[in-house]
Amino acid sequence: MTDTPLTDSHVKAWARALRLTEDVRQDIETALKSAGLPPLLWYDLLLELDRAGPNGLRPFQLQSEMLIRQYNLSRLLSRVVKAGYATREECDSDGRGQIVRITDAGRTVKDAMWPIYRAALEKSFAARLSEADAARLLRLLS
Amino acid sequence: MTDTPLTDSHVKAWARALRLTEDVRQDIETALKSAGLPPLLWYDLLLELDRAGPNGLRPFQLQSEMLIRQYNLSRLLSRVVKAGYATREECDSDGRGQIVRITDAGRTVKDAMWPIYRAALEKSFAARLSEADAARLLRLLS
DNA sequence: TCAATCTTGATGCAACTGCATCAATTTGCT
DNA sequence: AGCAAATTGATGCAGTTGCATCAAGATTGA
Numbered sequence: 001m002t003d004t005p006l007t008d009s010h011v012k013a014w015a016r017a018l019r020l021t022e023d024v025r026q027d028i029e030t031a032l033k034s035a036g037l038p039p040l041l042w043y044d045l046l047l048e049l050d051r052a053g054p055n056g057l058r059p060f061q062l063q064s065e066m067l068i069r070q071y072n073l074s075r076l077l078s079r080v081v082k083a084g085y086a087t088r089e090e091c092d093s094d095g096r097g098q099i100v101r102i103t104d105a106g107r108t109v110k111d112a113m114w115p116i117y118r119a120a121l122e123k124s125f126a127a128r129l130s131e132a133d134a135a136r137l138l139r140l141l142s
Numbered sequence: 143m144t145d146t147p148l149t150d151s152h153v154k155a156w157a158r159a160l161r162l163t164e165d166v167r168q169d170i171e172t173a174l175k176s177a178g179l180p181p182l183l184w185y186d187l188l189l190e191l192d193r194a195g196p197n198g199l200r201p202f203q204l205q206s207e208m209l210i211r212q213y214n215l216s217r218l219l220s221r222v223v224k225a226g227y228a229t230r231e232e233c234d235s236d237g238r239g240q241i242v243r244i245t246d247a248g249r250t251v252k253d254a255m256w257p258i259y260r261a262a263l264e265k266s267f268a269a270r271l272s273e274a275d276a277a278r279l280l281r282l283l284s
Numbered sequence: 285t286c287a288a289t290c291t292t293g294a295t296g297c298a299a300c301t302g303c304a305t306c307a308a309t310t311t312g313c314t
Numbered sequence: 315a316g317c318a319a320a321t322t323g324a325t326g327c328a329g330t331t332g333c334a335t336c337a338a339g340a341t342t343g344a
């Protein structure tokens with residue numbers, strides 16, 4: 001089963017990548033928090049919901065888009081809905097299911113988050129990686 | 143202050159990198175858990191302690207090695223010490239401080255974690271990245 | 285048809301994290 | 315020396331996550 005054996009380069013690259021993403025992510029969370037905005041996870045959710053448009057999404061669809069566990073999404077949705085950034089409605093075609101849609105307030109907050117997110121990315125991520133390197137990185141991970 | 147402006151490549155590369163590391167990390171955690179072993183964070187700690195040798199390390203030194211908050215390390219240490227994988231002793235030269243050392247049991251568990259960690263890395267990380275790409279990635283992030 | 289199985293989503297409980305703050309030194313300044 | 319400031323580490327509380335499990339509706343198949 002080991003088509004691609006694990007090499008020393010893999011291990012070292014993994015360690016670096018983990019370090020970097022943890023670090024950058026932390027910087028982003030800190031920036032969002034000190035701007036009085038919700039955490040990064042909410043941004044991902046609102047982004048998906050906004051992209052989905054007026055038809056909304058079923059939670060299980062969100063689950064596969066975002067890297068998140070079912071029970072975790074369930075509770076995240078509770079919080080986000082409670083905050084007024086999304087709505088949960090019953091699903092006509094499936095009695096078990098729901099349809100989740102972003103609200104105007106949700107769109108507003110998402111849009112407010114992006115400049116902060118972006119600035120943090122610039123300071124924390126772009127500062128360590130030239131544009132050329134970012135392009136290479138993107139190619140590597142595609 | 144924006145030496146390196148944030149480009150579209152940066153943003154996309156960031157999204158990919160975050161996705162990848164989250165995904166791989168999750169696979170590793172799952173593998174460790176189903177092997178009845180402690181989480182990844184413990185491995186990092188035990189690795190640092192083992193590297194430090196018999197002199198051990200001060201918590202604040204561990205803090206700067208690992209990406210972890212002070213209060214978080216404090217409690218992680220409590221758990222790891224309670225599990226018998228490390229010891230906390232008073233520090234002679236600094237009455238506030240402690241010295242943390244790995245125990246034999248800690249070394250044993252660390253060594254038991256590595257094959258699982260490694261196998262998960264192989265399946266989850268190496269499977270998506272050739273050795274050449276891993277080497278490129280490492281170079282990019284160095 | 286209708287019972288077994290699968291899918292969708294929620295929740296009680298325990299563990300973990302973030303935040304604010306505290307206590308006990310140690311260090312630095314005058 | 316003596317006191318303010320900084321460093322080191324712990325902890326109460328609230329919020330979040332993981333795990334196991336549950337409930338309710340869909341689907342499959344004899």
